[in-house]
Amino acid sequence: KAGVTQTPRYLIKTRGQQVTLSCSPISGHRSVSWYQQTPGQGLQFLFEYFSETQRNKGNFPGRFSGRQFSNSRSEMNVSTLELGDSALYLCASSSNRVSGANVLTFGAGSRLTVL
Amino acid sequence: QKEVEQDPGPLSVPEGAIVSLNCTYSNSAFQYFMWYRQYSRKGPELLMYTYSSGNKEDGRFTAQVDKSSKYISLFIRDSQPSDSATYLCAMSPQTGANNLFFGTGTRLTVIP
Numbered sequence: 001k002a003g004v005t006q007t008p009r010y011l012i013k014t015r016g017q018q019v020t021l022s023c024s025p026i027s028g029h030r031s032v033s034w035y036q037q038t039p040g041q042g043l044q045f046l047f048e049y050f051s052e053t054q055r056n057k058g059n060f061p062g063r064f065s066g067r068q069f070s071n072s073r074s075e076m077n078v079s080t081l082e083l084g085d086s087a088l089y090l091c092a093s094s095s096n097r098v099s100g101a102n103v104l105t106f107g108a109g110s111r112l113t114v115l
Numbered sequence: 116q117k118e119v120e121q122d123p124g125p126l127s128v129p130e131g132a133i134v135s136l137n138c139t140y141s142n143s144a145f146q147y148f149m150w151y152r153q154y155s156r157k158g159p160e161l162l163m164y165t166y167s168s169g170n171k172e173d174g175r176f177t178a179q180v181d182k183s184s185k186y187i188s189l190f191i192r193d194s195q196p197s198d199s200a201t202y203l204c205a206m207s208p209q210t211g212a213n214n215l216f217f218g219t220g221t222r223l224t225v226i227p
Contacts, residue, residue: 004158033213042121042219043159043203056214090158094213102213106158 002027004107006091012113018079021110025072025093031055032074033104034066037088046089049074078112086114118142121204121218130227134191138204138218141185145206145216148180150189153201153220162202163189194225 005024013019025032034046045058049068066076072093078085088111092104121138128134136150147166151159163178165171171178177190187206191198201220 031213035217040219043205043215043217045214045216048213056212058214092158092213103161103164104213104215106160108156108158 004091004093004105006089006107006110008110009108010111010113012115013081014115015081015083017081018077019081019112020075020077021089021091021112023074023076023091023093023107025074025091026105029093029095029105030072031094031102032068032072033092033094034074034076035090035092035106036060037090037109038086043090046076081114083114086112088112116141117219119204119206119216119218122221123219125222125224127224127226128194130194130196130225132194132225134194134198134223134225136189136191136202136204136221136223138187139185140187140206140216142206142208142216143182143185144208146209147207147212148178148187149205149207149215150176150178151203151205151217153203155200159203194223196225196227199224 031050033048035043037043048056052068063079068074088109090109092106094102119140149164150162153159168182175192179188201222203220204218205215
C-alpha cells in the first residue's frame with residue numbers, strides 16, 4: 001500500500017512569491033491534514049480537509065490556504081512568502097475513525113526555504 | 116507558554132540503556148496521548164497511543180500517562196542504535212480529531 005506522497009520535496013523561493021504544495025493521501029483515506037514543522041515551534045496544525053471541505057483550521061494567517069479535490073488529493077498554498085515561512089510542511093492522511101484517536105500517517109514533507 | 120512542553124535534548128545513551136522521554140501539558144481537556152518517532156528526512160510515524168491515564172506496553176516501548184500531574188512518558192528498554200531519532204509527544208482533546216498538539220521533540224542518539 002503506497003504511503004502519503006508529497007511533492008515537491010525541496011524548494012527555494014524568495015520573499016513575496018507564492019508556493020503550492022501537493023499531497024496524495026493513502027488510498028481510501030478521505031481526511032488530509034497539514035502541519036508546519038519548525039525547530040522552535042515544532043509541529044503546528046494548519047488545517048484539515050475531509051470530502052473537499054475544510055473541517056478544521058489552526059491559528060495561521062490567511063496567506064495560508066488549502067483545498068482538497070474529489071480524489072482526496074490536497075494542495076496547500078502560501079502567498080506573499082515571508083522569511084518565517086521557511087519550514088518543513090507535512091501532510092497527513094487518516095481514515096477518519098468516529099471514535100478513539102485517529103492514526104495520522106505522515107508524508108516525508110516538503111521543505112520550503114524562503115530567501 | 117506552549118500547551119505541550121518537551122525537553123528538546125539532545126539525549127545520548129549507550130546501547131542497551133533504558134531511555135525515558137517526557138512531556139508536560141497544561142490543557143486538562145487532553146484525553147488522547149500519542150508518541151511519534153521521526154527519522155531524519157522522514158515524516159513522523161506513530162509509535163503508541165493511549166487514552167486517559169494508565170500504562171500501555173508494546174515490545175520494548177512503554178507509554179505512561181498521569182493526567183493528575185499532566186505528565187506523560189515514553190520508556191524504551193534495551194535501546195538500539197536504530198532507535199536514534201526524534202521523539203515527539205502529541206495529544207488531542209477529542210475523539211476523531213486530527214488537529215493534534217505536539218511537543219517540539221527530543222532528539223535521541225543511541226551509541227553502539
